[in-house]
Amino acid sequence: MSTIPVIVDCDPGHDDVVALWLALGNPTIDVRGVTTVGGNVPLPLTTMNARVALTVAGVNDVPIAAGASGPLERELETAEWIHGENGLGGPELPTPTMTLDERSAQQLMVDVIEASTEPIAIVATGPITNVAILLRDRPDLMSRIREVVWMGGSTERGNATPYAEFNALVDPEALALVLESGVKFTMVGLNVTHQALLTAEVRERIIAIGNNTSRFSDDLMRFFCDTNETVYGMPDGPLHDPVAVAVLAAPETVEVVHVRLDVETKGTHTAGATSVDLHGLLDREPNAYVAVGLDVDGFWNAVVDAIKTLD
């Protein structure tokens, strides 16, 4: 089976952890590197949490490097109200066996891309700052980047402000820069990730796997569901980030359309809002693929099958 070489750029975060597990456990994906960004919690914690995610899964041969501590221009906004003070509220966190690569995220990305005989896909599940820096500073590598798939934005309303999804709100300038770069870009927004709900049945399926990763998942999912119920009245927490990985790992489960996508960077009340022209009203060339549908059963089957392959 041919595999897709991937870098996962993330801000763990409960759902980022499951995104990492889906990427690491799916046979179609070959994770060449993990990079971290300040987002859900500050960079030292998202980086520690990425190391924890790989340690829990028994993965020790994928480099992890820390990237941008905050957005290109703005102050970092974090999301402890969903993820807890340490970013992975719920389970007791093991001491990571995964060491931190001494390179920066940008250097790791460059090294992975330059060492690959085929173009690298980047799946970003946090504020897209690291990807923006890579594309800004190394436009010469564009032809060696297969595509960027990002969990963020929405075709509808936001979850961090009424109009902005969290990842887009944290660094809208980075998103604008990535869209401007011309890289093949897929946005997986709340309109789809709100279908990836951690129902009791799904949680039972994951826990029934019975390995170390699934046991760790139990407290992780319970905390995430509790905070999503408290904040949004959604007791079956929407597991956003793995849906972005599914675009590559199980593309048959995610329906996308090719449309014009822009991001608001100036609005007083709308900064971070993603403008998705689903009906061609602006008469502007499509510049992105946007997820509009999810095969929920197929998605969860991919997640469960991936976790089964881990420790």
Ligand code: RIB
């Ligand atoms: O809005 C949801 C996104 O913001 C997810 O990626 C979550 O982990 C947070 O980063």
Ligand code: CA
């Ligand atoms: Ca995330």
